[in-house]
Amino acid sequence: MEQNTNNIELLNKITEFINSIGISCKPSSVKRDSFLPGVDIINGGIVYDADQLLSPGDLLHEAGHIAVLKEQDRKDVTSPEVSGDLDPGGAELSAIAWSWAALKHLDIDPEVVFHDQGYKGDADNIIDNFRREHYFGVSMLQWFGMTNERQHDGTGGDILYPAMQYWLRQN
Template structure:
């Protein structure tokens, strides 16, 4: 089956475009994740090489949690050698879980057995039981609210997001 035509991929691509992350189809060479690469506020996808469509959401998470000044440098030699940091990594993982929840996709879509250095089940188990590692950082970025703050402000707590892209 052509991944580009799968309902899950269509749903993800529509969502990402809607929140301001461009999707650009392009032939790619060797990349860290097969069929995916990041550019300035965009994700390059080579559907002929893409193995795990859920990786699109994880990569979108990296763009979403990066400040705008750095987001426009992604994919260039000007981006910090430290990008993404460990904090960026955990918040991108948590962001992708929120996106799964929002799009009503199964956790296995992003947290597939061939990703996350063999820890996919661990992430699924933690997130589905409400153990959200990195939540204080994602909340500090202004993207979501933890239970306490959400209750005070009478808003929905994580995994609901207050906004999808960091300013």
């Protein structure tokens, strides 16, 4: 990651948020063969090497993987297996939806999380869909007790996605 003032401020904003919701996120050396450059999940926490990161937004996405796990799975999760009781596809969709809610909460540009070097080249499609409120993965967050999905008739509860009632899975 380029070490300019904006990236450092963004990194601090993101890591402070992740730590504030109860997921440890701290700088450390990261093995080179991690799934995302400069990021690893070890024993329920995130470690990162700012010099290796593609984007500080990668930390939000990895936090999403941890946040959607059951509490007993969260505390022990270690890369590369980060799906817990979810199938890998469901875990990824949930982490994407969680990441969108987090970036909206933090008022961060979507391109910070959904950048060109990730998401198998589909970052622009994800951003376009979520900007148009064509969400995916939200029904899982609702099932986990984290938020409410807007219903077709406009109802859905007091707190509607992308706002979150809880940042960590409740059930």
